[in-house]
Each structure stands twice: as C-alpha cells, then as structure tokens.
Amino acid sequence: MNYVALFYFFKKYKSLTFLVLHFCCGFFCNFSFAQIETQDHSKENNEQLHNNFSRPDSVLLVLKEQYNKAVKIDDQVKAAQYLHQIGKLLFSSGHYPQSLDYLLQADNIFRKQKQMILLAENLGTLGELYYRTTQTSLARKQFDEALSHYQNLKDEAGKANIYGHIGHLYEKRQLYDSSFFFQRKALQAYEQINQKDGAAKIYENIGSIYEDQEKYDSAYWYFNKAYVLNKQQKNDRAQIEVLNNLGDVLRKTGRYREGLNFSMQALAMAEKTGEYYQLSGAYNDIGKGYNFLNKNDSAFYYLSLSRKFLNDIYSEESNKQLALLQTLYEIEKKDKEIEGLTLARKTDLLISIATGVVIVLVILIAGLIISRQRLKIKNEQKLHEQNKQVYLTQNQLMEVELENKKLQEENLRQELEIKTKELSSYTLHVIRKNQQLEDLQAQLEGLVKDDKRDQKKQIKQLSDQISAGLSDDQHWEEFRGIFEQVHQSFFDRLQQQSGPLTSNDLRLIALMKMNHTSSDISTLLAVSQDSLRVMRHRLRKKLNLPQGENLSNFIQSI
Template sequence: MLLVYTWGISFCLTLLSFSTNALSPTPPLSQDSISESDGPGKTDQLTQWAGQLLASHPDSAYELAHRALQMAEKQEYVLGQANSHQLLGRLLYHQGVYNQSLNNLLQAEKLYLELRHEDQLGENLNYQGLVYYAIRQPELSLKHHQEALELYEKQKDQKGIAYSYGCIGRLYEKRQQYVLALEYQQKALNLYEQLQDKQGTATILENIGSILEDKEEYQEALRYFNKSVRLSEAAADSLAIIVGLNNIGDIYRKTGRYALAIETTRQALQLATRLGDRYQISSAHKDLSQEYSLTGNYKAAYEHLETFRRLHDELYSQETTQQIALLQSLFNVEQKNNEIQILEKQQQLNNLIKITLTGGIVLMALLGLVLFSRQRLKIQRNKEAMEQQEQMYQAQRKLMEAELENTQLREKQLQQDLNTQVKSLTAHTLHIIGKNQTLDELKTKLNEALQDDQKAQRRKFKSLINQIDYSIVQDKEWDDFRGTFEQVHQDFFQKLHQQARELTSSEVRLASLIKLNLPSKEIATILGISQDSLRVSRYRLKKKLQLEQGDSLSNFILNL
C-alpha cells in the first residue's frame, strides 16, 4: 500500500526485513503440505508461508495466518499464537486496518510477556509504535519505540538498539525536531557501522540525508544519499538503490541542476522497470514530469504526468482490490467464528435444556410428594389462623367500640364545658353592661348636680366623676373577661396580632366585643364611649387591619 511509503521506503524495508528475520524464513510451502494434525513445527511453517505472501497476496496471507493461529490455539502452542498474532498485526497495519492491527499486536505482546521472549517483544513494541504514528498518536508512538529500545539495551542486542534509534530519529524528524532526529540517527549509524551491516547503514544514511534535505542543507544531504546508494549497490539491494537515486534526483531538482536530475531519475526508472516495481516506476514518472516542466519541456512533462496518473490509478485500483479481498477474508473469518460460537452456544443450550428438563422432572416429582404430604397440615394451619384472626377481629371491634364510646363521652363533656364558659362569658358581658350603665347614669346625675354646687363641692364631685371614668375603663373584670374569652375563642388574639401587630389595648377589647357579635350600642356602653367615638375606633381598627373601604370589619373579625 501507499501507506508503507509514507514513513519512508527504506525505513519500512528495514522494518520488514528485521521483522521477518525473527521468524527464520524457510522456502515457500504448498498448502497441501500443511496438516492441522501436525505439531508446532508445521504451525510455524504455515506462519512463515503467510509472511512470504504478506505483500503480494494479503488476503491469502491473512487466511493462512488466521489458520495458523487456530492451529496454535488448538495445540496450546503459546509461541505459535504470539507469532500468528504479530503477523496478523503486521499484515493489517500495511493494509491500513489499524484498529485490528493494534488488537493483534497487543495480544502478541501479552503472550510474549508470558513467555518472556523479550527479543520478539521489542520487535512487537516497534510495530505498535508504527501503528500509533499511523493513527496520529505520536506521543504513544515514541513511548513504544523507547520501551523497545530499553528492552534491546537490557539484552545488549546491538542490531535491535540501532533499529530502535532509527525509529525514534524518524519520529523526531516528522516532528521537525532535527537536532534530536540527527542525534538518534547518528547513534544508529555508529552501531550499524560497528556491526558492518551494509543494509542498515544504507538505510540510516538515507534517513540522515532526508533530515538534511528538510533543513535545506542540500549539498550535505547529497553526500549522504550518494553514500547510501553506494552501500546499497554493494549489498545488491536494488529497491534501496532506486530510492536513493530518487532522493538524489530530488536534490538536483531543488538545486536547479535539472539535467542531472533528469538523468538520475531516468536511471531510477530503468532500474524500477527491470524490477517490475510499479510503485517506483510511477514515482519516477512523477519526478520526471516535474523536472521536464522546470526545463520548459512541457510535452515530455505532460507525457510523464499522464503515465504517472495511469500507473497511479492502476496501483490504486490494485490496492483497493487487495483491500476488498482482505476485508472479505476478514468478514469470512469473522462469520465462521460467529457460526462456530453460535453452534457452541446452541450445543451448550441443548445440554442445559436436557439437564434442566431432567432435573425439572425429578424436582416436580419431589415437590408433588412434599405438597401432597403437607397439604393437610396447611389446611389445618389455615383453619387455626382464620379462627385466631376472627378472635382478634372481635377483640379489636370491642376495643374500637369502647374507644368510640369514650370519645363521645369526652366530646359531650367538652361541649358542656364550652356551654358553661359561654354562659360565664355572657354573664360577664351582661354584668359589665349593667355596671357601666349604672355608672353612666350616676355620671349623668353628678354632672347635673355640678351646675348648682359650690366651688369646693364641685372639686369633690369632679374627683368622683374621674374615679368613675377610670373604673369604667380599667375595671379588673376585663382580665376575667379576657381569660374566659380565650377559652371560648382560642388563638383569636394571636391571629389578630398576626394581622396587625401595633394594636392598643382598647382596640383589642373592641375586636373581642365585635367577635361576640354584640350590637354597637352595647359595645359603646361596655367601653364607656359614645357612638361617635365608637365609629372612630372602628375606623382606626379597620385601617390597622389593612381592610379595603368596602370590606366589613365585623365579618372579618367574626371569620378570624
């Protein structure tokens, strides 16, 4: 897929060669030579065969890898399961199915940890780093590459350390942290040179050249690209040579040396054509189109651009077909797994139904015996319970009748007490009315006598009149009246003060007399005031109670 080249062609080639080495590849196998009855050795061979088909026939590779996984699980061959999961993770990564790729790599990691296979665990972590970068989680990608590096350092695996350095350096390059990128690539280069690993050295030289090209240090980048190509030629790595030539052509184009750029790219095109690498052929035509366009040869530029478009469409169609085939394989495998699970669940359900039915029949028989033996006892207990309930009902009924009778007696007594208090209140009221009437008459007569008396007698009579007035207003019998009133009309004064807090004692008395529904004349007589003064007092009380003009003071107080 095109995604493989997003990371850099040489970098991914190193990854593929490094990963496959862990599985010790063998010559191609035929499907007929693989039998599920064979042991772990045949499972490994099936995994290796799937690895050989990974790039050319990913759908077939997936089916073989999945078959190897099933065989390993059936044989309880843990290392075979781990290798199969890792191969599936690699395959799905290169086909862009990142979620399932990561799931398989995580399964492989778990199994490698159980087996303590740290060398393969390091390789697995580096692959997880690639997947995390592909799904745009660079921090997680860096974390996994660093964990792989720590494992390799612990094992003193120089090749693994160098490879991890290259991965980390490539990440820093993508983040444009060129100082760190060059630092890690230089570490990788030193190790590969010590190991005399030409392919690894060529890959790192190409990576360093790419960083320098990003920094626009073209001459230095060209030097590294040329070194990389020479090492690739020594290692007979044709694909790496093509990549290097394309990089050199890019440098010539960017520095304005178009003739050299065209010549170099043509060399890459010729080599790619001999190899039959359609992707590299397409890439070379695209570069030639740009280079001819810069020289003003638009006809040649157009021809190469059209060739690039045609090849690109064919590659895209091929990749799409491969992806569809892979997805179909994924679907088929998933469908088979679902069918197996359904059959297993159906079998479990059938067994459960048989057990349940057998147990149910036995249980029903036992329950029938128990119910039959206890039925009489249950009937007898129900009869006794009903008799007890009847007795309790009769006792409760008698108790409720007694309570009702006591309640009626208490209500009768309370009514009698209330009538007595009302009579007492009425008597008090009549007494006050009679007394005040007498005092009022006496006051009138004394006023008449004052007109003919001498000065000294006038003073005495006037003093007597004042004493009578005070007696009318302040008589202690008002206290007795209030006590009796509160017994009859409970909470009246409290409710009254809630309506108007700033009431005088005279206004409170007026309100209590209105509550007794007495006529205005009798109220004036009891209070010792005239009818006009009573009207004024009623008006003031009504105002304090915040009643509207049309509201009745008497109705308000009677309903209070």
C-alpha cells in the first residue's frame, strides 16, 4: 500500500474510526465501578466486578444477579440503580434498544421513589443515548430536565456535566456560539467546586471547538490547560487523549517535530496503561507525523502497527460483543421463562383464589338458604303458635261469651219467670178485685131493690162507681206493659197477621195467651160467659181463621 494513501485513509476516516471504537470500547476505558458499587456491596462482589472488568458479559451477569437480589428483598431504589448501570453498560457497548429499555425502567422507579439525584443522573444517560441515536430534540429534553433537578439540588458537578453535554450538542450542529456558552458555564461550575478533572475535560472540549473552527492557537491554549490539570491530577488516561490533540494541532500548523514529540509521549503513556485504543491512536498520529516529515518507512511502520492494534481491538471487541449478546439473549430468555413461570403461578393463584371464592360463595349462599329456611320454619312455627294462641284466645273468648250468653239467658229466664209471676199475681189480683167488686155490686144491687127509697140514690151512685172501676183502662195499660216484657213483640206479630183490633180484642188475646180459663177471662173482662163467646166469635173473624181451627192454638203459635 502506498504510504500516502494509507495516511490519507486514516486522516479521512479518523473521526469515524474513533467514533466506532468509542462505542465499542468506551465502556472499558471510562466505566467507573464506583458507580455500580453501592455501600452495602460485599467485598466478594466488588472483587468479582473488578476481576471481570474486561468482560462486559461477566459484568452484565453480576449486575443482573445484584438486581435480582434487590428485587427479592423489595429494595426498589437499589434495583433501579442496577437497572441504570445495566443500561449504561449496554449503551457503552452499542446495544441502544436494550439500553433504552433498562434506563426507562430505572427512570420510572426513580420518579415513583422521588430519588431526584439518581433520576437526574439517569436522565443524563438517556440524553446521551438519544444523542447517539440522532434524536437531538429528545436528548435536549432529557438534559434540560436533568439540569432542572441538579439546580434544585444545588449540585454543581451535576450541572457542569449537563452543561458539557448540551454544549456538545450545539458543537455537532456547528452552533459554536451556543456551544461555547454552555461549555464555559460547565467550566465555571467545575472551577467553583474545584473539580480539576471535570475542568480539564471542559478545556479539552473548548479546544476541540476551536480546532473545528481552525483557530489552532486558541485550540492549543485550551488543550494545554487540560494537559496541565491532568498532569496535576496524574490522570494518565485523560492525558493520553490530550497529548494526541496537542500533536494534531501542532501538525495542522506545520510544527511536525513538536507534534511528533507529543504523540510519542501519548504512545509511552498508552503502553504504560495498556490502553489498546490509545495505542492505536498514538501509532496513527506518529505515522502521520513521519509522513509529513517525508519519512515514509517510519510512517508505514507506525501506521501498520496502528492498523494491527486496530484489528486486534476489533477482533477482541467482536468477541466481547458476541459474548455480551449471548449473555443478553440468555438473560432475556431466562427472564421470559421466569415471567412465564410467574404468570403461570399467578394464573394458578388466581384460579385457586377464584375457586376458593366460589366455594366460599357457595357455602355462604347455602348457609343463607339454610338460614332463610330455618328462619322461615321458625317464623311459621311462631306464626302457628300465634295462630294457636289466637285460636285458644278466641275459644276462650267464645267460651266466655257463651258463658255470658248463658248467664244472660239465665238472667232473662229468671227475669221472665219473675215477670210471669208478677203478671200472674197481677192477674189474680185483678181477678180477686173484680170478684170483690162484683160481690159488692151484687150486694148493692140487692140494696137498690130494697124498698128503702132514701138510700137508693146513694147506692146507685156507688154501684156506678164500682162499674166504672171494673172497666178502667189504667190497669190494662199496666197489664199490657208487663205482658210485652214477657212476650216480646207479640202484639206486633199479631197485627201483621190480622186486621185492626180493639183494646178489648187485645185483652182477650193476651189472656188467652196466658192460658186463662174462660171463667177467669170473663171475670177479668167483667163480661158474662155468653158475652165472652160472642167476643171470641168476632175475634175469629178479625183473625180470618178458617172453620175448625182452634183460636187458642192459633194464639199460642204466634
């Protein structure tokens, strides 16, 4: 291969080569295990992480194991920290989709747990990922939110880091004024807290901006400031890149010997630290320097060494990538199996719970039905008892009522007997009175027939008074009142079966109802037997009795 062609190949594809190498091995050059070693890590775990530093697949396994332990003890914050570190590992290894998944999981937990400092750091990593995938607007959104959290927390180091990222965004878009603004704000924040490593990195970033603008004097000045600070801090890793940048600026300004000197220093430092990536870069820069000095043999030698180390890096990184991919695949496969088992257990648990709920519901429903039946039976028994009690009470009431009726009937019977006796006594009294009156009347009539004319008038008057007494209705009304008490509504029923009746008719009927003899009736009515027969005959006509029907029987039937 022509030396000049080889030189221009590296010159043309320098940025692309360095970008790919940065994606593939940046994690192994810059990943700090202090970030993944939480305070409660055991010494054995820390040693395991350091021993597996050159094996990203082993680191991934360790982080995944620690994450599972955190999940098992339900330490969500620690679990989210491991998710964040897994996301950073996958991001540095170029596995952006997987990295995004882990970082978003961590973001969700940090927000829920209100871990603002950890959330801001995770947002910064998300911003870098979006930037690498050319999603500039999303990257700026993450950086802005992270910056807001750092400002609230008054975290100057966090602010400076984000300012640097934002400045880098503007640099790639060739908006150099905005890039300078944010890089200088980052530098101010680092100087405020006297963090020289961070300040050195910002000086290097500013130098790169000036280099892009071909302002090599300013670029050299800022690269030199970074060089001084790294030397003070004895930061050899960062110093190698600064030395390479100083050599580039000197070569671009035609100071090839001075530039070659810086590249040689970078080579020595890279050999000392064992940084293959930096070794390849240093060999490349030395080859370019010798090419500019027209020492093509040396240029070819160093460019060949650069290509050899570059191939070795690619070969090693390819193996690491394959191992990491295999590990990631196995982890995802295992996670899916665990998720399937968990889902199956949850399904079984849900089925068991559902079965238990159904059984409990059946038992409850059966118990409710039995309880309702028992309650129904109990209510029916209670109702039966109540009905029985009501029936007994009604029977008692009926018995009491019957007893009362019997008592009433007995009282009425006794009262009727008393009235009957009174009526009979009254009748006998009237009969005796009338008989006495008749005797007196007969005696008086005898006196009247006597010849003693001087007494005749007085005796006649006395006889007339006795006759008037015999025919007086006053006693009849008293008799009728007592009779109606004994024979209730008798006269009303009689009037319904006959035409109009006189008071003499009613007296005759009443006496016949009382079963008095004809002689007693004639005496009571003060009439003769013949007159009584006439009265009976007339009464039959008024009562419309047919021929042959007994008058006394008819009256008794009413």
